Amino acid sequence: TQLLEQSPQFLSIQEGENLTVYCNSSSVFSSLQWYRQEPGEGPVLLVTVVTGGEVKKLKRLTFQFGDARKDSSLHITAAQPGDTGLYLCAGRGSARQLTFGSGTQLTVLP
Amino acid sequence: KAGVTQTPRYLIKTRGQQVTLSCSPISGHRSVSWYQQTPGQGLQFLFEYFSETQRNKGNFPGRFSGRQFSNSRSEMNVSTLELGDSALYLCASSFEGQGGSEAFFGQGTRLTVV
Numbered sequence: 557t558q559l560l561e562q563s564p565q566f567l568s569i570q571e572g573e574n575l576t577v578y579c580n581s582s583s584v585f586s587s588l589q590w591y592r593q594e595p596g597e598g599p600v601l602l603v604t605v606v607t608g609g610e611v612k613k614l615k616r617l618t619f620q621f622g623d624a625r626k627d628s629s630l631h632i633t634a635a636q637p638g639d640t641g642l643y644l645c646a647g648r649g650s651a652r653q654l655t656f657g658s659g660t661q662l663t664v665l666p
Numbered sequence: 667k668a669g670v671t672q673t674p675r676y677l678i679k680t681r682g683q684q685v686t687l688s689c690s691p692i693s694g695h696r697s698v699s700w701y702q703q704t705p706g707q708g709l710q711f712l713f714e715y716f717s718e719t720q721r722n723k724g725n726f727p728g729r730f731s732g733r734q735f736s737n738s739r740s741e742m743n744v745s746t747l748e749l750g751d752s753a754l755y756l757c758a759s760s761f762e763g764q765g766g767s768e769a770f771f772g773q774g775t776r777l778t779v780v
Contacts (some may be wrong), residue, residue, distance in 0.1 A: 587767075589768060590767065591734075596754070596774070596776065597773050597774065598670070598672075598756050598758075598771035598772050598773045598774045599709075599756070599771045600771070601768055601770060601771075604768050644709065646709075646769070648767070650723070651700065652712055652714075652722065653714055653722045654699070654711070654758075654760070654769055655711075656701075656708060656709040656711075658708045658710075659708055659709075661740075
């Protein structure tokens, strides 16, 4: 069974601060996806990383896939209240199904 | 291009009843996966269907079942509902369901069992 550990579980910061969310596993994934979910809605795909060492930027969000494709990070620069939500990482492994991390609940206070 | 559509959005059922949830994937997507999301357990994989065949199955009791039709639409059924089945049920579709394919989620069906 492939497991993804996501940290921190909860994060509350002030507007303008930077933050990093981590997603770690002992398993190798062929790809890793990051989602953001708002209450009562389905997760919305933010980015997919496929290549070890890959870095992708989406405005103030920077995503990195570890060289060994076992871990990933999401860095948000100058967080805004609109960034508030549940951030989920999900890895696709050998069984093709997506394994989800437990999520990071981010609250950005104005 | 229309996204993943799940119906109904909200459902209230009584213990012991059964329920059927529906998911229409993005046009052209043949893989449909179902997940249960609860505050305590997070997102847990139920099963995946590809071309009308169940390809993967999570660790849920036999009360949870599903199927996929020739047009890729999928349904999941939960029989003999228990209070613990209250959750947000999410459906995701992928183009192929293989490594590297992105999964797109519907808005979910909020099931409440009373």
